[in-house]
Amino acid sequence: MSDQSNYNPSDDPINGLKPLSNGDGFSLPIASHDGLRSHDFSEAIMANGLPLEETDEDDDDEEVDEDYVAVDHDDLNEYPYWLRRPPVRQRSKLDDLYPFVQVLTESNVDDCVLVEEAFPEQERCSREKFIYRLGRCPELCLGLFTLPILSEDEPKPRPTLVGHIIATRTASPYVTDKAMELPADWQTNRSTMVDGEIVGHDETGRSIAIHSLAVLREHQGKHVGSTLMKAYIQRIREAAIADRIVIIAHDHLVPFYQSFGFENRGPSKCQFGGGGWTDLVLEFSAE
Template sequence: MNKLKIRNVLMEDLDYVSHIEAECFPEAEAAPKSALKERLSVYPEGFFVAELDGKIIGFINGGLTNHNHIEDVFFENMDFHMHDGKNILIFGLDVHPQYQKNGYAQALMEHFIDSAKKKGIKNILLTCKEHLITFYEQFGYINEGVSKSVHGGAKWYDMYLKINE
């Protein structure tokens, strides 16, 4: 079996990451390359890529906040990011469609959770579509119901994972 490597993103990964984002989300929901670049520039410690045989096949990225829910403005820019935030939010967990259903998304999420625990983060926040609720529940995320978010015109659900007191 091929060995998956998870590491922090580098600026030279931006084109690959942007391509995967466009493959995984409808245009109205996908982060533009400029937003991904800003996330990488502001908080690279919360941005990881998954490599398989040296090829980037997925990524997960986030930012720190003291808010308890994700607001749509968070997806637009990193102005909300607080370097001393107690919570980390997930902007996206993307695995290229050719590599989905092989456990790579789970590996990225486990890496993200472990990283947040080591940093003393209290909670991980995310929004997801209804069909992904059970995926996130397997990690211990709690579904808080329909989100106020209308990002990309979709219906989202707020979820959180308490990892440190």
């Protein structure tokens, strides 16, 4: 699949948010509807034109980078080491992907279905849900893509989606089963309410409910998940479009989300995928 035109719809503002990307010059193709969460840290991508904040793991490298020496112009030849030494930070596995982040659209449904296979089958988002969520609130869905460096005579390949975050809005301070559901009449009605609660995406909700943070199996362990989460949090915080981000996770992943500032609010009432979840909340209003 390829897009032969010069127009890239991902360049247009979506619901007041400018698409986020540092992959300028590459267009994502438009396709029809038919057509790990991992504990990682990285500084390899850019968010809103600014480098991501360093994590604690990189603090030592930052201190070393500040080790400069003042050199008089007359003595330049006496300091070849200081002037020529390579960067201290070691190249990571994520660097080898040449990653960039981009808002997702309905053209990425097939890519998202493939990435979602990282989860157990009962916990995966269905293709129909991807169509609904990417069509209804694409500004809340972010992907990390890889595109290798090419020589001038090589054709541009289609970027590969390595990891994604899929989310909707909810009025609840936690993820609920109704927020996770697909409205039965989503193709004909903009909003569906059952028992006093909006089913699926609630356009007026002040909580961003993350339904999926997934990474292709072959790229897990390369700092993709945490890099993507870090970029996503920074984007939502700077846009000031919500009071909080909420998510559910199994117990072994609670420390991962706590490392980003999420608070453990105890067992979740959500029974999606068989239950056994923990509620986690990252509040913006208190910052």
